Every structure is written in structure tokens, then in C-alpha cells.
Amino acid sequence: MDLWQLLLTLAVAGSGSAFSGSEDSSEKPKFTKCRSPELETFSCHWTDGVRHGLKNAGSVQLFYIRRSTQEWTQEWKECPDYVSAGENSCYFNSSYTSIWIPYCIKLTSNGGTVDQKCFSVEEIVQPDPPIGLNWTLLNISLTGIHADIQVRWEPPPNADVQKGWIVLKYELQYKEVNESQWKMMDPVLSTSVPVYSLRLDKEYEVRVRSRQRNSEKYGEFSEVLYVTLPQMSPFACEEDFQFPWFLIIIFGIFGLTMILFLFIFSKQQRIKMLILPPVPVPKIKGIDPDLLKEGKLEEVNTILAIHDNYKPEFYNDDSWVEFIELDIDDLDEKTEGSDTDRLLSNDHEKSLNILGAKDDDSGRTSCYEPDILETDFNASDVCDGTSEVAQPQRLKGEVDLLCLDQKNQNNSPSTDTTPTTQQPSIILAKENKPRPLLISGTESTQQAAHTQLSNPSSLANIDFYAQVSDITPAGSVVLSPGQKNKAGISPCDMPPEVASLCQANFIMDNAYFCEADAKKCITVAPHVEAESRVEPSFNQEDIYITTESLTTTAGQSGTTERAVSSEMPVPDYTSIHIIQSPRGLVLNATALPLPDKEFLSSCGYVSTDQLNKIMP
Amino acid sequence: MDNKGWSLKAGSLLLLLLLVSDLLLCQSVASLPICPSGAVNCQVSLRDLFDRAVILSHYIHNLSSEMFNEFDKRYAQGRGFITKAINSCHTSSLSTPEDKEQAQQIHHEDLLNLILRVLRSWNDPLYHLVTEVRGMQEAPDAILSRAIEIEEQNRRLLEGMEKIVGQVHPGIRENEVYSVWSGLPSLQMADEDTRLFAFYNLLHCLRRDSHKIDNYLKLLKCRIVYDSNC
Numbered sequence: 001m002d003l004w005q006l007l008l009t010l011a012v013a014g015s016g017s018a019f020s021g022s023e024d025s026s027e028k029p030k031f032t033k034c035r036s037p038e039l040e041t042f043s044c045h046w047t048d049g050v051r052h053g054l055k056n057a058g059s060v061q062l063f064y065i066r067r068s069t070q071e072w073t074q075e076w077k078e079c080p081d082y083v084s085a086g087e088n089s090c091y092f093n094s095s096y097t098s099i100w101i102p103y104c105i106k107l108t109s110n111g112g113t114v115d116q117k118c119f120s121v122e123e124i125v126q127p128d129p130p131i132g133l134n135w136t137l138l139n140i141s142l143t144g145i146h147a148d149i150q151v152r153w154e155p156p157p158n159a160d161v162q163k164g165w166i167v168l169k170y171e172l173q174y175k176e177v178n179e180s181q182w183k184m185m186d187p188v189l190s191t192s193v194p195v196y197s198l199r200l201d202k203e204y205e206v207r208v209r210s211r212q213r214n215s216e217k218y219g220e221f222s223e224v225l226y227v228t229l230p231q232m233s234p235f236a237c238e239e240d241f242q243f244p245w246f247l248i249i250i251f252g253i254f255g256l257t258m259i260l261f262l263f264i265f266s267k268q269q270r271i272k273m274l275i276l277p278p279v280p281v282p283k284i285k286g287i288d289p290d291l292l293k294e295g296k297l298e299e300v301n302t303i304l305a306i307h308d309n310y311k312p313e314f315y316n317d318d319s320w321v322e323f324i325e326l327d328i329d330d331l332d333e334k335t336e337g338s339d340t341d342r343l344l345s346n347d348h349e350k351s352l353n354i355l356g357a358k359d360d361d362s363g364r365t366s367c368y369e370p371d372i373l374e375t376d377f378n379a380s381d382v383c384d385g386t387s388e389v390a391q392p393q394r395l396k397g398e399v400d401l402l403c404l405d406q407k408n409q410n411n412s413p414s415t416d417t418t419p420t421t422q423q424p425s426i427i428l429a430k431e432n433k434p435r436p437l438l439i440s441g442t443e444s445t446q447q448a449a450h451t452q453l454s455n456p457s458s459l460a461n462i463d464f465y466a467q468v469s470d471i472t473p474a475g476s477v478v479l480s481p482g483q484k485n486k487a488g489i490s491p492c493d494m495p496p497e498v499a500s501l502c503q504a505n506f507i508m509d510n511a512y513f514c515e516a517d518a519k520k521c522i523t524v525a526p527h528v529e530a531e532s533r534v535e536p537s538f539n540q541e542d543i544y545i546t547t548e549s550l551t552t553t554a555g556q557s558g559t560t561e562r563a564v565s566s567e568m569p570v571p572d573y574t575s576i577h578i579i580q581s582p583r584g585l586v587l588n589a590t591a592l593p594l595p596d597k598e599f600l601s602s603c604g605y606v607s608t609d610q611l612n613k614i615m616p
Numbered sequence: 617m618d619n620k621g622w623s624l625k626a627g628s629l630l631l632l633l634l635l636v637s638d639l640l641l642c643q644s645v646a647s648l649p650i651c652p653s654g655a656v657n658c659q660v661s662l663r664d665l666f667d668r669a670v671i672l673s674h675y676i677h678n679l680s681s682e683m684f685n686e687f688d689k690r691y692a693q694g695r696g697f698i699t700k701a702i703n704s705c706h707t708s709s710l711s712t713p714e715d716k717e718q719a720q721q722i723h724h725e726d727l728l729n730l731i732l733r734v735l736r737s738w739n740d741p742l743y744h745l746v747t748e749v750r751g752m753q754e755a756p757d758a759i760l761s762r763a764i765e766i767e768e769q770n771r772r773l774l775e776g777m778e779k780i781v782g783q784v785h786p787g788i789r790e791n792e793v794y795s796v797w798s799g800l801p802s803l804q805m806a807d808e809d810t811r812l813f814a815f816y817n818l819l820h821c822l823r824r825d826s827h828k829i830d831n832y833l834k835l836l837k838c839r840i841v842y843d844s845n846c
Contacts, residue, residue: 039716098714100712163844
């Protein structure tokens with residue numbers, strides 16, 4: 001029984017303690033707020049921490065201590081007034097209050113300190129709410145919808161504002177009666193403030209609160225003031241201000257239209273172009289450079305058919321038209337004052353220029369003159385395209401003409417011009433003149449050939465194409481097609497003076513010569529002589545040594561080859577059979593099958609197309 | 617077109633200049649000189665002097681409050697300074713009135729002198745506060761700028777107060793009494809805790825004293841200028 005009682009009490013005590021332990025924190029008294037409303041007195045409040053119905057054993061006490069004259073009074077004094085400020089509070093009247101003096105207070109319960117706080121009185125100032133709120137009507141708007149009022153109040157009575165002991169700042173708040181959100185106004189120092197723009201048909205609530213000017217903590221709000229404004233006059237406008245959408249739209253459209261007109265005026269020209277595009281001027285079609293590059297003869301022929309002077313039959317019959325070599329850069333010739341010279345040279349220059357121009361723009365109408373076009377092809381006299389089988393014959397045929405003119409002129413410069421002609425040949429070798437042009441130009445060269453040939457000085461060594469077949473150890477380049485002698489051997493002089501000319505030619509720096517010429521030189525001269533002549537040529541600084549020349553030397557050593565070579569026209573591209581010596585090459589003359597008609601050249605160039613026909 | 621643009625530019629520049637000058641003027645609190653320097657018989661009215669003094673003292677108190685709050689927020693959280701810091705300020709030795717009755721009983725000349733003493737006492741500490749805050753680790757700009765401003769305004773207020781005293785009590789010139797501040801060594805302590813506590817203490821004292829001076833001046837203004845009827 002005793003044991004049961006003990007257990008029961010223990011259980012009850014335990015539960016009781018458990019209960020108390022769980023609510024221990026809430027039961028503990030704590031300071032809630034210490035406040036001084038006017039900087040003269042202050043009061044402190046605390047929570048009791050007592051559960052309903054249950055009271056703690058000990059009562060709560062407040063002790064305070066304050067420093068005076070730099071020393072703490074050692075003993076804690078008890079609160080002087082537990083009553084005046086309400087329950088669970090301690091009120092310090094003005095005799096106990098010292099401003100700017102640190103205070104410490106503590107809360108005790110059953111002898112034990114439960115809470116402690118330290119502060120200075122000027123830090124805890126929270127004024128009372130203002131009193132005596134009232135309002136007066138200032139004015140009513142013209143529309144009769146809105147009104148302004150002036151709200152006035154009195155400072156809290158306990159705050160000694162008059163003596164300036166405390167300075168207060170006020171904040172006003174107002175709202176419509178059925179609204180939930182208060183509108184705040186800026187804090188003011190004065191005790192009256194105007195409130196603007198209140199609607200006449202609504203009721204408003206106004207309240208004010210204050211704080212010390214130096215602090216940030218506001219006091220309580222005053223009582224609410226109800227503002228009932230006079231009713232709206234029946235003549236007042238009913239409609240409220242509505243956003244003038246209509247006006248805005250109108251003005252917006254107007255503005256946009258203005259901007260559009262300005263834009264149109266400023267960009268008149270451009271808009272005109274957009275709306276009414278100009279009619280394109282018809283372009284006169286010329287020769288498409290691409291056609292020329294591709295080598296499509298038929299199209300070019302059709303294009304050129306518009307020209308009067310073009311005779312395709314003639315072209316078809318005679319494929320190997322002699323090309324007249326013109327000397328482009330020879331300025332010395334111009335010093336000679338024959339009219340024909342100048343005329344021819346001018347034509348030549350012009351033709352060259354136009355030829356160049358033609359390549360660039362085929363649509364140019366002004367430059368396109370049929371007459372000038374014909375003279376173009378005089379310049380394209382290289383062994384490209386057509387080999388010059390007929391050349392020697394042609395040369396011979398026109399020798400008389402040439403001789404006639406030539407004798408009139410000075411032949412001596414022919415030798416002089418030869419070195420210089422070397423250069424144009426080299427230069428022109430690099431030019432890629434289109435073949436059809438040359439082919440078609442040959443017929444025109446036929447016509448003008450006599451005029452051209454009359455001027456031996458205008459015989460230019462223009463090689464358009466030269467195939468490099470080999471490079472000698474000496475560093476010279478061996479070109480395969482042996483052209484006719486560009487040294488400007490005038491055909492007139494050739495027959496009688498072929499020996500001397502040969503010698504001269506060989507001595508000269510120009511190594512291009514046709515096999516025919518070379519043969520002439522060789523056949524005329526004795527065997528040894530030719531050799532001797534030939535050899536010196538090699539001794540000299542020949543830049544180009546043609547296979548012909550090499551062939552001739554080789555042929556000398558072996559007559560059989562020579563015989564073969566003399567009989568058959570050696571093709572331009574011959575394969576090298578053996579290399580016997582540094583100076584000897586045996587060419588395989590029979591290697592290439594010779595085409596019937598086209599490839600009848602003793603010297604001259606084989607075009608790539610023809611070469612393709614030759615070689616499978 | 618060019619002229620128009622130029623004139624517009626000039627106008628805007630002028631406006632900008634005006635604005636800037638206005639701002640500068642507004643910033644310097646109560647610095648409008650009514651008496652040009654060098655004038656002999658210029659007399660600013662007592663009312664104006666007091667108005668300016670009150671404005672200055674209010675400004676100083678606001679700055680010191682903010683400075684203290686900044687410091688408290690930054691450095692003093694969780695250190696329990698407030699319990700320790702019921703401290704002694706170096707100006708406590710000056711027997712200033714501690715409540716309204718005492719303040720009302722004291723004669724206004726004495727009160728003026730007291731104010732002067734307190735202001736003088738703060739010259740030195742403020743100067744050292746600025747230098748020490750500058751040398752603080754991550755010197756907080758908010759605190760430093762306010763310290764500099766307070767130092768300057770304090771000097772100005774002192775001048776203003778001396779002028780007021782000259783007007784209220786011409787001829788009487790008391791000895792320059794002020795309480796000496798000896799807290800510099802603690803501000804320069806190596807131990808961070810001690811040093812921070814010294815700062816806290818100083819800023820707390822500054823806030824308190826600035827509030828005191830503000831209050832006294834407002835009281836005096838109402839008493840002298842408005843005859844106790846503010």
C-alpha cells in the first residue's frame with residue numbers, strides 16, 4: 001500500500017513536472033516592453049508566464065539599478081510602483097527617472113532571476129497618440145467630384161512640446177471606409193496637414209500617430225476620425241474622368257500619317273524606283289569569253305557571223321593560215337617615218353588593245369567595230385592553233401610583195417630588231433590567246449597580210465604557245481615546236497643570202513627557227529660548216545634550244561635520221577628516242593602518227609585539240 | 617540649326633550647374649553666411665543662430681545614431697556588449713541636468729556653458745575615432761563617412777555655440793573647461809574583442825551625448841527665442 005502510494009505520487013509528480021517542463025519556457029516571466037512616453041517617466045511590462053488557473057508559487061519582482069555619477073549603486077532596488085501602469089508592470093515616475101543614465105532591471109521569481117535588461121531612457125521613447133483630431137473643408141473641385149480637407153490635432157498631453165523638451169513628428173493615415181489598405185502620408189512636424197483629392201460621395205477614416213523626432217519608434221495610433229464630406233451637387237458631372245481612348249487613337253493615327261508622309265517625301269526617289277522600276281536598256285551581245293575559253297568554235301562563229309567581213313568558208317578551207325608576226329614593242333620602228341609604218345603600227349596597237357578589251361566585256365557596243373576586229377587577228381599570229389605549213393609557201397608567195405616594200409626600207413634593223421624581238425616572243429608566249437580567234441583571224445590576216453608583210457620590221461616574233469620539252473643541263477629551256485625564224489629573216493633576203501643569214505641567225509640569240517629554215521641553212525652550207533655554225537650557236541647563251549636544232553645536230557651525225565627527218569615533216573612534238581650525248585638527242589620521228597591534213601607542219605605549233613586528235 | 621543646338625547645350629549646362637550648386641549648398645547644413653567674412657558690425661539674429669544650432673545638433677544626433685546602429689549590426693552582434701556596456705562616458709564627470717526639472721532649473725548661461733564643455737570634450741575623441749576607424753579591418757564606409765561628417769559638424773556647432781554665448785552673454789568668457797578623454801589606448805588594443813568593445817563604448821557615448829546636446833538646445837531655443845512657447 002505504501003509502495004502504491006509512493007508510486008502514485010511519483011507518477012503524479014513526474015507528470016506534473018513533465019507538464020511543467022514542457023511549458024517551462026512559456027511560464028517564465030519575460031520583459032515585453034519598457035517605454036517612456038514623454039522623456040520624463042517610464043514603465044516596464046512583462047509577461048506573467050502563468051497558465052490559466054495555475055499560479056506560480058513565488059511572485060514576480062522587479063529590481064532595478066542605475067548608475068549615478070560614474071558609479072553603480074551596488075544594491076538593486078525594487079520597483080516603486082507595480083500598479084499605475086497596469087498588471088505585470090512597473091512604473092517609474094519622474095523622480096525615479098533620469099535621462100541619459102543607464103538602467104538595468106531584472107525580473108525575479110521565487111528569488112531567481114528570470115530576465116534582465118539594460119537601457120537608457122532616451123532610447124525607449126514612444127509618445128502617446130495625438131488627441132483632438134478634427135477636419136475642415138478646404139475647397140471643392142470645379143467638377144464637384146473631389147474636395148480637399150485640412151486635418152488638425154493636438155499633441156499628446158503629457159509630451160512637453162511647448163517647452164521644447166521633446167520634439168514630435170506625426171504621421172497621418174487615411175482610407176475609405178470600406179477599404180482595407182491605409183494610405184500613408186509623409187511625416188510632418190506640424191500638427192495639421194491637408195489631405196487632397198477626396199471624393200465627395202465617399203466616407204473616409206483618418207488617424208494619426210507620433211514619434212520622437214530623434215527616434216524611429218512610433219507610438220500608438222490616435223482614434224479614428226470619420227470624415228463625411230458633403231454630398232455632391234446634382235449638377236455635378238456624373239462621369240468620372242475616363243481615359244480618352246478616342247482622342248488618343250485619333251491623334252495617334254494623325255501622327256503616324258504625318259510621319260508616313262514625311263517619309264515618303266524624303267524618300268521620293270527611292271519609292272519611285274520601287275514602284276516604277278526603270279526599263280532596262282537592251283544590251284548588245286558580244287562574244288562570251290567563256291565560249292572562247294572552251295573553244296566552241298560553232299558558237300563563236302555564229303556570233304561573229306553578224307560581222308560582214310567574216311567568211312567562214314574561207315576559214316574552213318584553209319585551216320593553216322599564215323600568221324603574220326607583228327612586232328609590238330618595237331619603238332624603234334616608229335622612228336621611221338613612213339606613213340604605212342605608222343598606220344600599221346597604230347593599227348597593231350589598237351588591235352592589241354581591242355583584243356584585250358574584247359576579252360573583258362563582250363557587251364560593249366561602242367568598242368565593237370568590225371573593221372578593228374579584223375585587224376585584231378593580226379596579232380594572233382603565233383603558231384598556236386594552226387601550224388604554219390603554208391607559211392613558208394606563203395612567205396615565198398609574198399616575197400615579191402615584201403621584197404618590193406622591203407627594198408624601200410632599211411633592212412639592217414632586221415638584225416638589230418631580232419634581239420629585241422626575242423622579248424616579245426617570250427612575252428607573248430605567255431599570253432593565252434584564244435585559238436578560234438586566231439583561226440578566224442587567219443583569213444583576215446590573209447587579206448591584210450600583204451600590208452603586214454610589207455613591213456619586215458613589223459614581223460614580230462610572237463609565240464603564243466611553246467611547249468617546253470626539256471631543260472638542258474646548262475639551264476636552257478628547250479621548246480618543242482620549232483617556229484620559223486623570228487629573227488626577222490625577211491623572205492626577200494632569204495634565198496640569196498640564206499647562208500649568211502643562217503650564220504647570222506645562228507649567232508644571234510634567238511634559237512627559234514623552223515626546220516625548213518634550218519634545213520636551208522644546213523643544206524646550203526657544207527656539212528662541216530653547218531655543224532660549226534650550229535655549234536657556236538650552242539656555245540652562245542641560247543635561252544631556248546628547240547628540238548629542231550638538236551635534231552639537226554643529231555641528224556648531222558646520223559644522216560639516216562636526217563634523211564628521215566628531211567623527208568617527213570617532223571612533228572612538233574616528238575618523243576626523244578635516245579640521248580646520246582649532252583648535245584645529242586635522237587628523236588623518234590615516227591612515233592607520232594601524222595594526221596592527214598592538219599598536221600603538215602615543218603614548224604609551228606600543234607594545238608591541244610589537234611594533239612589530242614593525234615595522240616589517242 | 618547649329619546656334620539652336622549650342623544654345624540648348626548652354627542652357628542645359630547652366631541648369632546642371634545650378635542644380636549642382638544647389639545640392640552642394642543644401643548639403644552643407646546651415647552654412648548660409650548671412651554675415652560676409654570680414655564684416656565688423658554684422659549681427660545674425662539670435663533666432664537664426666539658434667535655428668542653425670538646432671539643425672546642426674539634430675543632424676549630428678541622427679548621424680551618430682546611424683553610426684551606432686551600423687556598428688552594432690556589424691561587429692557587436694552576439695557579443696553581449698550591451699550588458700557590459702553600461703559604461704562610463706568621459707563626459708559623465710560634467711554635471712549635466714539629468715531630467716526636465718533639473719534642466720528647467722538651471723540657468724541658461726550655465727546650460728550654454730555646459731553645452732560648450734561637452735562639445736569641446738568631444739573634439740579629441742572624434743578626431744581619433746576617424747583615424748582609428750580608417751585603420752579598422754575592412755573599414756566600413758558607412759561608419760567612416762559618418763565619423764568624418766560628425767567631426768566636422770561638431771566643430772561647426774562649437775563655433776555656433778560660441779557665437780550664441782557671445783550674444784547671450786557678451787563679455788563673460790569662462791575658462792575652457794572640458795573633460796579629457798583617455799580612451800585612445802583601448803581603441804588601439806591588439807585584442808580585437810577589447811578593441812571592439814572600446815569602439816562600441818565610444819559610439820554609445822557619442823549617441824547619448826549628441827542626444828543630450830540636442831535636447832538642451834531645443835529647450836534653450838524655446839526658452840530664449842520663443843519664450844517657452846514653441
